[in-house]
Amino acid sequence: xxxxxxxxxxxxxxxxxxxxxxxxxxxxxxxxxxxxxxxxxxxxxxxxxxxxxxxxxxxxxxxxxxxxxxxxxxxxxxxxxxxxxxxxxxxxxxxxxxxxxxxxxxxxxxxxxxxxxxxxxxxxxxxxxxxxxxxxxxxxxxxxxxxxxxxxxxxxxxxxxxxxxxxxxxxxxxxxxxxxxxxxxxxxxxxxxxxxxxxxxxxxxxxxxxxxxxxxxxxxxxxxxxxxxxxxxxxxxxxxxxxxxxxxxxxxxxxxxxxxxxxxxxxxxxxxxxxxxxxxxxxxxxxxxxxxxxxxxxxxxxxxxxxxxxxxxxxxxxxxxxxxxxxxxxxxxxxxxxxxxxxxxxxxxxxxxxxxxxxxxxxxxxxxxxxxxxxxxxxxxxxxxxxxxxxxxxxxxxxxxxxxxxxxxxxxxxxxxxxxxxxxxxxxxxxxxxxxxxxxxxxxxxxxxxxxxxxxxxxxxxxxxxxxxxxxxxxxxxxxxxxxxxxxxxxxxxxxxxxx
Amino acid sequence: xxxxxxxxxxxxxxxxxxxxxxxxxxxxxxxxxxxxxxxxxxxxxxxxxxxxxxxxxxxxxxxxxxxxxxxxxxxxxxxxxxxxxxxxxxxxxxxxxxxxxxxxxxxxxxxxxxxxxxxxxxxxxxxxxxxxxxxxxxxxxxxxxxxxxxxxxxxxxxxxxxxxxxxxxxxxxxxxxxxxxxxxxxxxxxxxxxxxxxxxxxxxxxxxxxxxxxxxxxxxxxxxxxxxxxxxxxxxxxxxxxxxxxxxxxxxxxxxxxxxxxxxxxxxxxxxxxxxxxxxxxxxxxxxxxxxxxxxxxxxxxxxxxxxxxxxxxxxxxxxxxxxxx
Numbered sequence: 001x002x003x004x005x006x007x008x009x010x011x012x013x014x015x016x017x018x019x020x021x022x023x024x025x026x027x028x029x030x031x032x033x034x035x036x037x038x039x040x041x042x043x044x045x046x047x048x049x050x051x052x053x054x055x056x057x058x059x060x061x062x063x064x065x066x067x068x069x070x071x072x073x074x075x076x077x078x079x080x081x082x083x084x085x086x087x088x089x090x091x092x093x094x095x096x097x098x099x100x101x102x103x104x105x106x107x108x109x110x111x112x113x114x115x116x117x118x119x120x121x122x123x124x125x126x127x128x129x130x131x132x133x134x135x136x137x138x139x140x141x142x143x144x145x146x147x148x149x150x151x152x153x154x155x156x157x158x159x160x161x162x163x164x165x166x167x168x169x170x171x172x173x174x175x176x177x178x179x180x181x182x183x184x185x186x187x188x189x190x191x192x193x194x195x196x197x198x199x200x201x202x203x204x205x206x207x208x209x210x211x212x213x214x215x216x217x218x219x220x221x222x223x224x225x226x227x228x229x230x231x232x233x234x235x236x237x238x239x240x241x242x243x244x245x246x247x248x249x250x251x252x253x254x255x256x257x258x259x260x261x262x263x264x265x266x267x268x269x270x271x272x273x274x275x276x277x278x279x280x281x282x283x284x285x286x287x288x289x290x291x292x293x294x295x296x297x298x299x300x301x302x303x304x305x306x307x308x309x310x311x312x313x314x315x316x317x318x319x320x321x322x323x324x325x326x327x328x329x330x331x332x333x334x335x336x337x338x339x340x341x342x343x344x345x346x347x348x349x350x351x352x353x354x355x356x357x358x359x360x361x362x363x364x365x366x367x368x369x370x371x372x373x374x375x376x377x378x379x380x381x382x383x384x385x386x387x388x389x390x391x392x393x394x395x396x397x398x399x400x401x402x403x404x405x406x407x408x409x410x411x412x413x414x415x416x417x418x419x420x421x422x423x424x425x426x427x428x429x430x431x432x433x434x435x436x437x438x439x440x441x442x443x444x445x446x447x448x449x450x451x452x453x454x455x456x457x458x459x460x461x462x463x464x465x466x467x468x469x470x471x472x473x474x475x476x477x478x479x480x481x482x483x484x485x486x487x488x489x490x491x492x493x494x495x496x497x498x499x500x
Numbered sequence: 501x502x503x504x505x506x507x508x509x510x511x512x513x514x515x516x517x518x519x520x521x522x523x524x525x526x527x528x529x530x531x532x533x534x535x536x537x538x539x540x541x542x543x544x545x546x547x548x549x550x551x552x553x554x555x556x557x558x559x560x561x562x563x564x565x566x567x568x569x570x571x572x573x574x575x576x577x578x579x580x581x582x583x584x585x586x587x588x589x590x591x592x593x594x595x596x597x598x599x600x601x602x603x604x605x606x607x608x609x610x611x612x613x614x615x616x617x618x619x620x621x622x623x624x625x626x627x628x629x630x631x632x633x634x635x636x637x638x639x640x641x642x643x644x645x646x647x648x649x650x651x652x653x654x655x656x657x658x659x660x661x662x663x664x665x666x667x668x669x670x671x672x673x674x675x676x677x678x679x680x681x682x683x684x685x686x687x688x689x690x691x692x693x694x695x696x697x698x699x700x701x702x703x704x705x706x707x708x709x710x711x712x713x714x715x716x717x718x719x720x721x722x723x724x725x726x727x728x729x730x731x732x733x734x735x736x737x738x739x740x741x742x743x744x745x746x747x748x749x750x751x752x753x754x755x756x757x758x759x760x761x762x763x764x765x766x767x768x769x770x771x772x773x774x775x776x777x778x779x780x781x782x783x784x785x786x787x788x789x790x791x792x793x794x795x796x797x798x799x800x801x802x803x804x805x806x807x808x809x810x811x812x813x814x815x816x817x818x819x820x821x822x823x824x825x826x
Contacts, residue, residue, distance in 0.1 A: 074716075078719070094773070094778045095710060104700070106700050114702075155718075
């Protein structure tokens with residue numbers, strides 16, 4: 001077997017008095033893909049950031065390749081052969097792929113001046129060994145997410161990384177892109193590179209990983225070969241109790257004659273969306289599925305008035321509407337929960353209360369002054385109703401875990417009492433326990449006589465809540481599937497991929 | 501595999517559509533605007549001597565100090581910082597140079613002028629880098645400090661420079677047919693362009709401006725970069741002040757007053773992103789010369805200076821608005 005690639009012993013770490021890791025032992029073998037799973041706040045990211053040199057540890061020791069090390073910066077870790085593909089990317093969007101890969105280690109030519117062509121040649125070579133096709137001269141901000149990850153991996157490999165840490169690498173990827181990434185991971189594994197794979201997606205963990213470690217509340221509760229475990233066992237360990245079958249379809253009654261909330265005919269928007277027709281009735285949850293770039297998010301943006309609509313009509317409760325901007329949509333009772341909660345959903349430095357009340361300020365103010373008492377009570381009642389875990393509503397929202405942040409985003413919009421809720425990837429990067437709670441929130445919202453349009457790359461989620469699923473491809477609606485027509489997740493996968 | 505990747509992603513098609521639809525004209529707006537303004541003035545002001553080589557060299561000479569400061573400002577803005585103290589620093593350096601030349605001769609005068617700028621810039625850089633105070637505030641404060649110091653040490657009186665060699669080298673003289681100010685401009689632009697495009701320092705500046713966190717994680721000392729861009733800016737402003745002093749054969753606290761706005765406008769007009777990460781020295785030069793071109797054309801067209809200011813301001817806003825990325 002040889003020496004472990006990484007061996008961590010008795011790792012402890014606290015942040016402002018809160019113990020996040022408590023005596024963790026973690027071992028990574030060369031040439032394995034090792035899943036690190038657990039709920040939000042379980043300590044996965046913290047443990048890996050210690051390994052990647054982002055955080056320093058309070059207690060414990062660790063070895064990389066048989067030598068004890070102590071990292072003071074990510075740079076130290078890189079030098080020792082540990083590379084991390086960050087959840088929030090560590091690339092410079094305004095530079096090209098090659099410039100990013102060789103940042104601070106650029107190829108030099110005449111008189112010590114930079115030789116970008118040489119960097120580009122080496123980058124192309126790296127991509128060839130990775131067996132992917134990326135143009136090293138492109139500026140990163142012109143490229144989709146999957147290329148950012150490939151660039152990060154190339155960057156780590158260019159520094160002879162023997163250990164790769166990947167934190168939720170598939171969160172923003174469509175199915176085919178995920179498959180490509182997995183193929184690449186398997187090839188890297190054959191070269192003896194050890195990979196730590198952090199993910200909330202159990203299927204993917206079982207598809208690609210050799211061993212699984214579960215963290216809960218800062219301790220390791222399970223480590224074993226993936227082949228000896230079942231998904232249910234792992235999920236039970238993550239949640240710490242038997243998870244109610246949140247992801248199971250629950251019958252809700254939508255009357256055939258229920259009032260039509262939203263009706264769209266022949267909508268065109270942006271350079272992609274063409275001839276979109278859809279209907280949404282009271283109490284109905286409509287799923288939108290499709291690959292990345294199929295126009296799912298663009299459709300939500302157009303309905304909410306962010307992207308201009310070139311043609312077609314939108315009727316809300318039978319009344320034709322001209323949506324020129326988000327304010328028109330909000331006035332019509334439409335709310336959008338955006339895809340990227342950090343960039344589009346929250347003001348991270350502001351308190352939970354201020355974030356929650358932002359869209360409600362108009363309603364809470366009298367003569368320009370905000371009724372603070374009323375605002376506090378409202379925020380508090382939502383925190384309790386949605387079981388958002390926090391110390392106080394005055395806490396800056398960036399201190400909350402991802403799942404709880406997402407709950408605040410949802411609360412913020414449900415608080416405006418919309419009748420039509422558009423949700424773009426509402427459970428991305430959220431742990432299983434919270435996922436279940438969010439799914440329940442969606443059901444409850446629809447049951448109260450409202451309509452929901454939910455966009456998701458996670459098909460189990462669509463299967464759990466959607467009455468109908470529309471499949472988008474290249475800006476058009478390709479198919480519509482009723483819940484009863486879909487027997488298995490496989491079928492839905494095939495429909496999304498456009499094969500049957 | 502490689503083919504499959506390309507085919508399976510919508511990117512390949514998007515790339516094709518993108519190539520057909522566009523030529524990203526916004527990126528070249530300053531070149532287009534430059535050409536348009538130039539052609540317009542060439543035609544309408546033909547009789548007023550716009551196209552004569554004397555007039556064109558005059559434009560380059562008049563904009564030299566702005567162009568030179570714009571080169572350093574390209575690095576500052578490229579690193580997502582700003583420096584509002586450049587005009588005041590130039591004024592202060594013109595004064596310290598002139599006073600030193602009076603008492604101790606030219607060589608020491610040149611050294612003191614450069615040091616003045618370097619000290620001001622280093623203080624700016626140190627405050628921003630070490631204490632994470634926004635450069636906007638630090639340099640706004642420094643604007644007052646430098647301006648006030650220049651007034652104080654001179655009792656607001658002009659400081660004449662009688663040293664012919666200095667005056668000729670720094671702004672009044674010519675090198676063959678070419679004014680020395682134009683030579684200074686070219687030297688600054690060439691150095692700036694090569695450093696930005698071809699050295700690891702330039703790359704680190706752009707990385708810091710594009711995503712400071714990522715740059716730090718990649719091993720870039722972003723604080724050092726921040727310090728260096730501001731220190732170099734100060735030094736360059738000092739040199740610009742010395743050129744003012746040479747051209748006008750005196751040091752005075754008013755030299756350079758208000759230049760910060762022209763310099764920043766030239767850089768943004770040239771296509772450098774106000775948010776950092778994307779920068780072009782050649783663009784900054786064109787931006788600066790274009791502002792000079794407009795000034796010159798408006799004077800030849802017989803507009804009053806009040807009207808010139810209005811037209812100039814409007815043209816800058818329109819050009820920047822057009823150049824802005826979506």
